[in-house]
Amino acid sequence: MKPEEALKATYATLACTASDGSRVCFAASTSGLARSTDDGRTWHDAYASLDAQSAITTLAVAASPAFAVDRFLLSGTIDGVLSSRDAGTTWATLEFPAPAPAISSIVFSPNFSKDGFAFAGTLENGVYCSAGRGMMWAAWNFGLTDLNVLDLAVSPQFATDGTLFAATESGVFRSANGGRGWRDTAFPSEFSPVISIGVSPLYAIDHTLFAGTEEHGLLRSTDEGSHWDSLGEAHISGAVNTIEFCSAYAFNPQILALANGVVVLSLDGGDTWSTMTHDKPLHAGIASMAAMTPIAPDMELLLGLTDGSVVTSRAITDLSDD
Amino acid sequence: MKSEPQSSLVFQPRTHRHMQRGVNKVVKSIRPTLGPTPRVVAVDRLVDQRMPEILDNGAVIAQRINELSNRDEDAGAMLVRDVVEAVRQQAGDGTATAAVIFQHIFDAGIRHLSVGGDVNVLRKHLELGVCRIEEQLVARAEPVVGGPDLSHLAESLCHDPDMALLIGEVLDTVGEYGRVEVRAGRNRDMTREYVEGMYWNRGAVSRSMLTDQGRLRTEFIDGFLLLSDIDVQDPRQLLPVVVRALKDGVKSLLIVVGDISDGALAFLAANNDPNHFVSAVVKVPGWGKHENAAALEDLAILTGGTPFIDAAGDRFDALTVEHLGRARRVWIGDSTFGIVGGRGDSKQLLRHINGLKALAEDSDNRVRHDHLVDRIGSIIGGSATLWIGGSTEIQIEQRVEMVKRTVSAMRGAVREGIVPGGGTALLDCRLALGTMIRDTPHPDAKAAYRILAEAIAQPFRTIVDNAGYDVAETLARVNQSDEGYGFDVNTGEIRSMIPAGIIDAAAVQRSAVRCAVTAAALALTVEALVRRPR
Secondary structure (H helix, E strand, C coil), X not given: CCHXXXXXXXXXXXXXXXXXXXXXXXXXXXXXXXXXXXXCCCCEECCHHHCCCCCCCEEEEEECCCHXXXXXXXXXXXXXXXXXXXXXXXXEECECCCCCCXXXXXXXXXXXXHHCCEEEEECCCCEEEECCCCCECEECCECCCCCCXXXXXXXXXXXXXXXXXXXXXXXXXXXXXXXXXXXXXXXCXXXXXXXXXXXXXXXXXXXXXXXXXXXXXEEEECCCCCCCEEXXXXXXXXXXXXXXXXXXXXXXXXXXXXXXXXXXXXXXXXXXXXXXXXXXXXXCCEEEEEECCCCCXXXXXXXXXXXXXXXXXXXEECCCXX | CCCCCCCEEEECCHHHHHHHHHHHHHHHHHHHHCCCCCCCEEECCCCCCCCCEEECCHHHHHHHCCCCCCHHHHHHHHHHHHHHHHHHHHHCCCHHHHHHHXXXXXXXXXXXXXXXXXXXXHHHHXXXXXXXHHHHHHHHCECCCHHHHHHHHHHHHHCCHHHHHHHHHHHHHHCCCCEEEEEECCCCCEEEEEECCEEECCCECCHHHCCECCCCEEEEEEEEEEEECCEECCHHHHHHHHHHHHHCCCCEEEEEECEECHHHHHHHHHHCECCCEEEEEEECCCCHXXXXXXXXXXXXXXXXXXXXXXXXXXXXXXXXXHHCEEEEEEEEECCCEEEEEECCCHHHHHHHHHHHHHHHHHCCCHHHHHHHHHHHXXXXXXXXXXXXXXXXXXXXXXXXXHHHHHHHHHHHHHHHCEEECCCHXXXXXXXHHHHHHHHXXXXXXXXXXXXHHHHCXXXXXXXXXXXXXXXXXXXXXXXXXXXXXXXXXXXCEEEECCCCCXXXXXXXXXXXXXXXXXXXXXXXXXXXXXXXXC
């Protein structure tokens, strides 16, 4: 199966995750979920085992933090959540309160292997929470006045601070009690909708989070959402739909973002940004992105293009450009 | 000839002396309720033969003291009653704190006046001093963060760990403006129940419209709402509604009206067809035009609908599908109706909620403030019901009252933060008053600040005394400690109070001091009592 056959969509969410030393890549789209075990060279229909009569539109896919051990995945479709316990080879439907909502994002508790918490953001029904490794889901939307959730992000210290954030059409909401109750942050309403959100890996120390908007670039708060500032206006404008952090953020505060179809990198925690260039010309705009190698000025990316195809690219930063 | 009843007059020094006796009687009955080791007050019931009410709430105890037999003393008693009631209304708790502060200021003030002090200067500086105390409390307040903090705060208010845990969890979930109902439970346990979405206390006008007759409930998925305050008397008024709904493929419609006649209801019932169009009717929530309008405004913003207002001359003839509100789920019961996932503009909703919050913060009128908080709670999404059980009816009554009081006080605490408990925060404010004493040359001003400094130590003294410790010795130990350190009456140790979970709501302490001081300062200016004939 060629990528263009697996991904006949203009929208795709990508995820790369390592298992047993090998990398598995996923591309979610309106035509389903494609899976590649050879770094994106070939793709297969991940839902083949479901024998579905029609395409299962998938908007989100996420791997368990302990994927190397448990090989557990959740995918968010327009009709609820599917799970896989074998790195995406076979999938099962999970029980959701009827009518099942359209899932826009899925996040796991960093301590998922012990606490079993996972959260699903939905396009019309707010946030659903599962405390049982995804088996049962319930809506927890107290104080979440905007139920159009476009992205979720969980604090790296979720086990102790119970904090997660929801990006919505009207701004950013914060829960400090494991998603039971939500309060709006002071996100400036003129910048909303917020379509992506990222929590600093050092959140317990720096209280920093990033919000990517649909039209107004990237904003940062260094006080848990009480105040927000626009970032990198020279390089970042328009829609910011991906925010990723370097795994060794404490030593290398590098952040990767996809802003208006351009891949940008910050080496200093978001203060300054550089545009990344690709080792080969791209035949369409970039719609989504996932890092295949650790975030660095020279790295491998999996790119979902606006024509529905998925390509790999070596991205390089000109460090003189900030 | 029958003589007219005459008014009698009481002048100083008898005025203050008699009022003081009344004040002392009421405060003496409230004082034992202060602190984590309270004692209760039994109040005789007027209307039935059941056992006395067992009370530990200063405001309720004061309320039950209707009148003292001596009318001059009664004047003093009623002053205390008003003070504690004002504190209860403003902050929900802190009534005993206010009572002991009031008593001290009144007593010490009378002593100062008896040696030639100027009452107006004294009053002015008492009021200046209380401003400084309030500033100090605000500056010392720390925000309440998360469930454990809330539970600690609840425990400092209700002194019941299980109850505190439950209240902490509920308020952490629904938030400071969230809707919390407290009801008497059916067994000995305390439990809670959460309801998703928004709901109002108005049920279906006719039970026959409820499809689930077992649960007395109807549910519309992707339902529409027609919002209005129009009185529908003639079924023909609803004809354009039904025609429009059928034309535009509206499958389910909740109709909100001012009132509706049986004939109009029968018309809707006749047109209900589960395969094509079903409807249910509720009356517009709220009492009176003002509350009705507010409920319609909230519903319109939540669902994106346009209300039809009778006073504006609106009629359903002009109805289009764009006028209808929409929600992911609409449910109607026999006494309530609610929506989940209203399809209104979420940005507008957020602005509306923030506007209501600002109005509530600025509102001096308690009734208006409570109504605004209710509105915010209704539309913010989600509510909790606490079912409070107990072994006996009396215990349930007492616990329900305690939970209501605690929840009310905690809303203020979440807004203004927490301060060290056990009277410690007020003790720490003495330092600022000491500076004021040094900085003023006027003897009456010095006296006012000294009186205040002693008065704000009274809650601490009372708590220690109620727990059976030596007050002077304990106060000396605390005076030698750093700020924020106080006396834990449960362990008998000096501790840093906030980390130890011994906390008070800043709003409660501020309100108690403010009400007590201003009322006592005013009471000191009373020169004569007039006994009017009854």
